[in-house]
Amino acid sequence: MEKGTNITxxxxxxxxxxxxxxxxxxxxxxxxxxxTVLDGLHIIKQTQDPTINFRFSCRMGVCGSCGMMINGVPGxxxxxxxxxxxxxxxxxxxxxxxxxxxxxVADLVPMFDVIKGLQPYIQRSDVEEMENPTMEYFQTPHQLxxxxxxxYCIKCGSCMAACPTMATDREYLGPAxxxxxxxxxxxxxxxxxxxxxxxxxxxHGIFNCHYAGECSNVCPKGVDPARAIQLMKKNLVLSYFxxxxxxxxxxxxxxxxxxxxxxxxxPPFTV
Ligand code: FES
Numbered sequence: 001m002e003k004g005t006n007i008t009x010x011x012x013x014x015x016x017x018x019x020x021x022x023x024x025x026x027x028x029x030x031x032x033x034x035x036t037v038l039d040g041l042h043i044i045k046q047t048q049d050p051t052i053n054f055r056f057s058c059r060m061g062v063c064g065s066c067g068m069m070i071n072g073v074p075g076x077x078x079x080x081x082x083x084x085x086x087x088x089x090x091x092x093x094x095x096x097x098x099x100x101x102x103x104x105v106a107d108l109v110p111m112f113d114v115i116k117g118l119q120p121y122i123q124r125s126d127v128e129e130m131e132n133p134t135m136e137y138f139q140t141p142h143q144l145x146x147x148x149x150x151x152y153c154i155k156c157g158s159c160m161a162a163c164p165t166m167a168t169d170r171e172y173l174g175p176a177x178x179x180x181x182x183x184x185x186x187x188x189x190x191x192x193x194x195x196x197x198x199x200x201x202x203x204h205g206i207f208n209c210h211y212a213g214e215c216s217n218v219c220p221k222g223v224d225p226a227r228a229i230q231l232m233k234k235n236l237v238l239s240y241f242x243x244x245x246x247x248x249x250x251x252x253x254x255x256x257x258x259x260x261x262x263x264x265x266x267p268p269f270t271v
Contacts, residue, residue, distance in 0.1 A: 004030050007086055009040065011052060012093035015102050022100075025049070029090075031082045037092065038066055038077040041104075053103035061220060064156030068104045069093040074158035076220045095161035097170070108157050114177040115155065118199055120184055123192035143188040150183035150228055152221045159215035159225050171204040175215035175225035178206055182228040185235065193244075197236055206233055 009029050014022035027044050038056055045052050054077065057063040061079040068077055071085050074095055082090060098106035124130055159175040160166050166174055181200050185193040200206045206229060215225040238244040 004032050006030050007082065008089045009044065010089065010091045011044075011104070012091075013052070013103050014094075014100050016100060029082075031086075033081070033083055035082050036078055037068075037070055037080045037082055037085075037090070040082055040090070041077060041092070053101075053105050055105045062154060064154035067095055067106070067156035067158050067161070069095060069161070074161040074218045076156060076158070079220055095157050097161050097163065097166040098157060106157060106161075108155070111157055111160055111174060111176055112155065114173055115180050118173070118177050118181040118196055119192060120180040122184065122187060122190050123195075124189070125191050137189045139188050147183045147186050149223055150179050150225075153179055153183075153219075153223050153225075154221055156220065158218045158220060159223075162214040162218040164212050164214065165208050165210060169204060169208060172208050173200060173205055175209075175229065178209070178232065179223065179225040179228040182232040185232065193235075194239070197239060200232065201236055206236065209233070 006028050009027045010024050011027065012022050013019070013025045027048055029040050029044060031040065038054075038059060041052065041054050045054075054066070054068070056066040056078060058065075059078045061076050064076075066077040067074060069075075069092065070077065070080050071091050073085075077092075092104060094100050094104050095106040098108060098110070101107050122130075129135070153176060155176055157176065159179075163172075163175055165172050178200060181196045184190050185196050209226075209229045211226060211230065213226045216223070216227065219225065235244055
């Protein structure tokens with residue numbers, strides 16, 4: 001496509017306080033290589049229609065606030081170049097499976113509430129040691145590798161929007177919260193796996209996942225929630241039969257480094 005080509009942008013407009021149903025509004029936008037969907041929205045807002053609502057913060061794929069449907073696929077507006085996804089027409093809509101606050105802004109609070117309820121933080125029985133540490137919790141590179149990719153989730157809601165189970169059951173916990181539960185369950189420093197396993201195995205819980213895998217396909221950060229969910233299902237079954245292996249890491253005394261000397265002596269300091 002030539003530099004500066006015009007494309008038609010269709011934006012879903014909806015104000016729950018004024019409109020009885022969503023409507024589509026059409027704009028023309030001149031695009032060139034490098035222009036992101038978020039840049040395009042800013043241009044339309046500044047030059048054509050100041051009433052459009054969308055959400056953003058970091059503009060660099062980190063905060064997760066600009067998630068929306070871009071030509072029918074959930075993604076980040078700031079991380080998607082228009083010419084990578086559209087040649088003549090671009091359709092923008094809010095993330096499905098969430099209530100709409102206005103226009104392209106979906107209400108992600110229910111997802112955050114579920115994540116909070118699944119206790120996404122390290123918990124241990126040695127509370128005193130956690131609060132006033134005297135030693136270290138060692139973790140091997142392999143133990144870190146087991147959960148590292150799941151820490152990259154930015155809670156943008158793209159996986160929730162793509163999930164067919166979410167579409168039919170709004171009470172389903174959803175791929176983002178379940179991934180966070182798994183991330184902490186397999187952290188070798190954590191001791192609250194049994195409690196979280198109880199929380200995720202209810203009637204709207206993890207076994208409602210049908211493994212469509214769309215959550216992993218659309219994740220803009222390359223996280224694989226479908227894998228986390230399947231591995232957690234496996235761990236739940238193993239725990240049921242008393243075969244689960246997770247053991248909480250013990251504390252290790254910090255090595256005394258006071259007598260350590262550098263192998264090569266530092267050159268004398270001269271002014
Ligand atoms: Fe932060 Fe897009 S604005 S992820």
